[in-house]
Amino acid sequence: MSHQSTIIPRAPTKLLFDFWVIPRPTTHHWGSGEVFRQIAETFGVPDVAFGKTDGIPNDPCVLVVDKNTGYEWAKLPFEDDQFAFGYWDPPYDSLYKKEGIEIWRTCRKLAILHTHIWPRAWLKDAKRLAMIAITMGPLKQIRCLQVFRKEEKTP
Numbered sequence: 001m002s003h004q005s006t007i008i009p010r011a012p013t014k015l016l017f018d019f020w021v022i023p024r025p026t027t028h029h030w031g032s033g034e035v036f037r038q039i040a041e042t043f044g045v046p047d048v049a050f051g052k053t054d055g056i057p058n059d060p061c062v063l064v065v066d067k068n069t070g071y072e073w074a075k076l077p078f079e080d081d082q083f084a085f086g087y088w089d090p091p092y093d094s095l096y097k098k099e100g101i102e103i104w105r106t107c108r109k110l111a112i113l114h115t116h117i118w119p120r121a122w123l124k125d126a127k128r129l130a131m132i133a134i135t136m137g138p139l140k141q142i143r144c145l146q147v148f149r150k151e152e153k154t155p
Contacts, residue, residue, distance in 0.1 A: 014129075015128060015129065015130065015131065016129060016130035016131070016132070016147075017130070017131055017132070018130070018132040018133070019132065019133045019134075019135075020035075020038055020132055020133070020134045020135075020145075021135055022034045022035055022038070022134055022135065022136050023136070023137070024136050024137040024140070033055035033056075033057070034055070035055055035089075035113065035134060035145075036049075036055045036056055036057065036087065039087060039111055039145070042130075043085070043109070043111065043129075043130070043147055044084075044085055045061070045062070045085070046062060046083075046085045046086055046087040046111065047061060047062060047063065047083050047084050047085055047086075048062065048063045048064075048065055048083040048085075048086045048087070048106075048107070049062055049063070049064050049065070049086070049087045049088075050065050050066065050073060050086060050087070050088040050089075050090075050103050051064075051065075051066045051088060051089055051090060052064045052066055052068060052069070053089055056087075063083075073090075073096070073099035073100075073102060073103055074098050074099045074102055075102065076102055076103070076105075076106055078106040079106070080105055080106065081105075081106070081107070081108050081150065082106050082107075083106055083107045083108065084107075084108055084109065085107065085108070085109045085110070085111070086103060086106070086107035086109070086110045086111070087110075087111045087113075088100070088103055088110060088111070088112050088113070089112075089113040089114075090112075090114065092114060092115045092141070092143075095114075095116055095118075097122060100112065100118065100122065100123070101122055101123070101124075104122075104123045104124070104126070104148070105124075108149060108150050109129075109147065109148065109149040109150070110123075110147070110148050110149075111145055111146070111147045112145070112146045112147075112148070113134070113143050113144075113145050113146075114143060114144060114146070115141050115142070115143055115144070116144075117131070117144055117146065118146055118148075120148070123148055125150045125151045125153070126148040126149070126150065126151070127148065127149055127150070127151045128146065128147070128148055129147040129148060129149055130145070130146070130147040131144055131145070131146055131147075132144065132145040132146075132147075133145075
């Protein structure tokens with residue numbers, strides 16, 4: 001019995017879909033500098049990283065926001081839209097909805113790396129720009145890099 005695929009055409013979109021094959025990290029901790037590098041090349045360099053992984057460069061232009069630097073993701077001391085572009089790679093044990101909504105409040109554009117797809121409805125005034133599947137080798141979970149930006153408000 002042969003299998004026949006049906007391709008259903010979709011409406012034109014400006015949403016970027018991609019698949020990045022990233023080499024397995026050689027660190028003893030989590031994180032890959034290759035993911036951050038690819039994000040910077042594709043979308044620009046984030047000015048804030050929510051969570052410090054091995055792959056976040058030690059760059060004075062990238063503020064690191066996590067418990068180790070004295071911040072709680074659920075209650076941030078920053079202004080609305082203070083950051084041009086944020087990157088967030090939370091642990092994969094939860095969706096961290098409350099924390100994500102608070103992080104979004106502080107960013108005009110945000111890249112979220114997670115194993116679950118974030119509902120756009122959780123992020124006020126969000127427009128999804130990209131969904132990129134990322135794999136780091138065999139027997140590893142595929143993560144989805146989701147990039148959102150705030151829609152321009154018309155007066």
